[in-house]
Amino acid sequence: MFTVLLILLSLSLHLLVFFSLGFLTETLLKLKNPSFPRCLVLGYVVYFALFECLVLPMTFLKVRLSVFSIVWGILLCILVLLSVILPGKKRIRQLFRFSGQLSDRQLVWSILLALCIAFQVIAVVLYQDTSADGAYYVGTTATSVYTDTLGRYNPYTGAPLQVFPSRYIFSAYPMHNAFVSCILHIPAIIQSKIVMPALNVLAANSLYYLLGLRLFSNRKKQASLFVLFLFLLNLMTGTLYTPGTFLFTRSYEGKALLANFSAFFVLYCCLWLYQNKKTNLPWLLLFLGNICATTFSGTAIFLPILVCSAALPVLWHRRSRSQLYRLCLCLLPNIIYTLAYLAAEMNLLVLSAQ
Structure with a gap:
């Protein structure tokens, strides 16, 4: 029973933070007609973008997990408070007003959509993958929590x-689970295999709805209907290498998020x-x-190909060469990631862990 309460607490806090960050982002960007799906998606993106920017330097500086958790926790509390203070009552009322604007027909489709997402959440929570990748994600989280470090121990042994693995260290997703496990004292395997898969599926389907x-x-x-169609497509056409298989069976992995969230966000x-x-x-x-x-995931080094494939036709349609520099700036994180990874692989950059 206590474990169930921990799971519900973790889910609630995650949703609170994601919605708050998304609502704050919508307010700062002055986006009209705020909605819960868009707040969730934007908050999800902003959270992990900020998390990566903070946790990577602290990892290489060998900061303890407990210290990082305090710093990151304080920053999140400040951002959540700002999401309540800055928008004002009028914008908060606008966020909740959308539920009263649904017609009877729209309400039926909304219920079907909710049932579809609920089915996916239950499916990923009940499915248990025991692959080597699963051992890595859980092991990295567990060793970081029990040694009070940021990824400085071999998750298998x-x-x-002695040296950080260049294949994994630049992708700090497991450290998020370590952070949550540290502050809530929730077991690493439950946070990694139950809480985050449920949230990842919810975020992905919210993004599909926005795309629709x-x-x-x-x-x-x-x-x-678009979300329901994608669900059926993922469910009925699954093979070992399709995104739907990763979404339903390995949604705790970064690669699954890259294929089912990041690509669609682009x-x-x-x-x-x-x-x-x-x-x-x-x-x-x-x-x-x-x-x-x-x-x-480190597979993000290939994301610029997708970004260029999607953005260049838009720029061609606009006949706008001046916006090419914006495209280059968007690719900067992936380029820096790729250069750091290649430098570490060629021993030009030594990532000492001790």
Whole structure:
């Protein structure tokens, strides 16, 4: 029973932080018509982008996990408070007003959408993967918590690392689980295999809904159908290498988030750019999304290919060469990540862990 309460507490705190950061981001960017799905998606992106920027330097400086947890926890508390203070009562009322604007038909589709997402959440929570990757993610979190360090121990053996593994160290997603396990005293395996998969599925489906709104001119029924179609597509056409398989069976992994969240976020931002020529906000979100992607997995070094494939046709359509520099800035996080990884692989950069 106590474990169930810990799971519910962790889920609640995650949602509070994600929604707060998303609402604060919408307010600062002056986005109209705030909504819960967009707040969740933006908060998810901003959280992991900021997390990566803070945890990486502290990892290389060999800061203790407990110290990092205090610093990051204080920063999150400040941001959550700002999300309540800055927007004002009027904008908060706008956020809650959308529920009263649903027609009976839209309400039916919203219920079906909620049931679809609930089914996926239950499926990923009940499914237990015991692969080597699963051992790495849980082991990294557990060794970091029990040694009060940031990824400085071998997750398979528990032995101290002499050098940080270049393949994993630049992607700090497991350290998020270590942070939560540290402050809530929730077991690493529960945080990694139950809490985060549920949240990852919720964030991914919220993003699919936003993408559906972009594709179908803000029509909620069609957006809900789009999410249901993606669900059936992932469920019925799964193979070992399709994104749906990773979403349903390995949603605790960074690679699954890269395929099922980051890639779709790139498409969402580029579609926003295509539909609205007067705004540059998607460029900023794309930049944050690329930082967020590096948090999830080293495979983010290939994300610039997708970004260019989606953004260059938009720039060609606009006949705008001047915005190429914005595209280059968006790719900067991935380029820095790639250069650091290659330097470490060629022993030009020594990542000492002791």
